[in-house]
Amino acid sequence: MQTMTNQPSQVYFGSIQHGNPGRFASMSAKLEKIIKHLDFSTIEKKDKVAIKMHLGFRDGYQTVPVFFARRVVEAVKETGGYPFVTDNPTAVYNAAERGYTSETLGCPLIPVAGVKDGYHEEREFDFHNVDTLSIAGVLRDADVLIDLSHAKGHNTCGYGGAIKNIALGGYTGPSRWKKIHGVENSIEYWDADKCSPEHAKELVETCPEGHIKYDEEKHELTIAFGMCNQCMECIDADEGTDCLHFGPENFALFQELMANGANEIIDTFDEDKRFYLNFLLDITALCDCWGIAQPAVVNDIGILGSRDIVAIEQATLDLIAKEGLVESMIPPYFRNVDLDSEDELHPFARIHGRMKTPYLVTEYAENLGMGSRSYELIELLSPDETKEMEAPKGVSEDQPTFF
Numbered sequence: 001m002q003t004m005t006n007q008p009s010q011v012y013f014g015s016i017q018h019g020n021p022g023r024f025a026s027m028s029a030k031l032e033k034i035i036k037h038l039d040f041s042t043i044e045k046k047d048k049v050a051i052k053m054h055l056g057f058r059d060g061y062q063t064v065p066v067f068f069a070r071r072v073v074e075a076v077k078e079t080g081g082y083p084f085v086t087d088n089p090t091a092v093y094n095a096a097e098r099g100y101t102s103e104t105l106g107c108p109l110i111p112v113a114g115v116k117d118g119y120h121e122e123r124e125f126d127f128h129n130v131d132t133l134s135i136a137g138v139l140r141d142a143d144v145l146i147d148l149s150h151a152k153g154h155n156t157c158g159y160g161g162a163i164k165n166i167a168l169g170g171y172t173g174p175s176r177w178k179k180i181h182g183v184e185n186s187i188e189y190w191d192a193d194k195c196s197p198e199h200a201k202e203l204v205e206t207c208p209e210g211h212i213k214y215d216e217e218k219h220e221l222t223i224a225f226g227m228c229n230q231c232m233e234c235i236d237a238d239e240g241t242d243c244l245h246f247g248p249e250n251f252a253l254f255q256e257l258m259a260n261g262a263n264e265i266i267d268t269f270d271e272d273k274r275f276y277l278n279f280l281l282d283i284t285a286l287c288d289c290w291g292i293a294q295p296a297v298v299n300d301i302g303i304l305g306s307r308d309i310v311a312i313e314q315a316t317l318d319l320i321a322k323e324g325l326v327e328s329m330i331p332p333y334f335r336n337v338d339l340d341s342e343d344e345l346h347p348f349a350r351i352h353g354r355m356k357t358p359y360l361v362t363e364y365a366e367n368l369g370m371g372s373r374s375y376e377l378i379e380l381l382s383p384d385e386t387k388e389m390e391a392p393k394g395v396s397e398d399q400p401t402f403f
């Protein structure tokens, strides 16, 4: 069990690479071993165990494979706890389209804030333009949290993993879409008095991505920071007028609020009843909310498990940085990808822009006392280890067969 000490936090790792073609060296065996090390024994009989996943939308099937989710469900059942998989109502409602059903998962699927997204508990926040957020009621009801996340890129903050899975997915739709996603506009970045309507229209035209909008009637200019790739063409076009100002602080707000939002939720669980599993598979550039199939921009890496949400996020980001981008897989609609800079940029910052440095969220989370960025990566059943092991003989098909 992970406790908050000065020691680095333990993060267990099962690599996609294997040293033997036998099942004992496969990813499923590694997941079982990671779960053993995570030690589910702190789950008590009859505990209600929320397995928070992102179940994707529409065609977005590249989430945590149901195959692995079912293994986690089975491991929870062995403790005597009652597992259920949960996500926002829409994703739960059409989850079967992506293969997630109570039959395939082995447990019920429950909408995280009720069927109409109205079952929640309001919490006060004092963060820029955010004064309250509504925590999904089903998470408040649960005794145990298993944060089962797909590691991937994210257009707003560079990266989405364990923190994002609960910081956004643990709140109701209005909190998520209007408040958390609206926080970036809370620092003033446009001076209306200095900007004529003509200049505002010119600025709109300069954005090659179409992320600047101008409402002439209200004389109001807005930037969709979540989509902005920081090409800075608008800032160049503004030279001489100087009505537009934005920088890393605008982009950082989202990550700071994510850390705060996740903290509010994990605090509702006892420290020994929180578990984190990150799946570094099918690592796409955009998050699962997009509801589309995407090329994987980073090779598959494996599975991580920890009791420390900060450590697992830090380790995930480090492993992705070490693996690097598969350049040929970067979709052409990312038009400001920085592959050449010698600056130490995380692969996701190269795609989404250097002001969307994905490590920020782990810094904020550590400062809030959510965990430690210092970690010990413990690889289980490594390829080196399993290549020395002897596979059991004659077990290629040990269940009922059609042959």
Ligand code: SF4
Pocket: 206, 207, 208, 209, 210, 211, 212, 223, 227, 228, 229, 230, 231, 232, 233, 234, 235
């Ligand atoms: S920095 Fe580039 S992408 Fe962002 S709003 Fe300005 S012109 Fe558009």
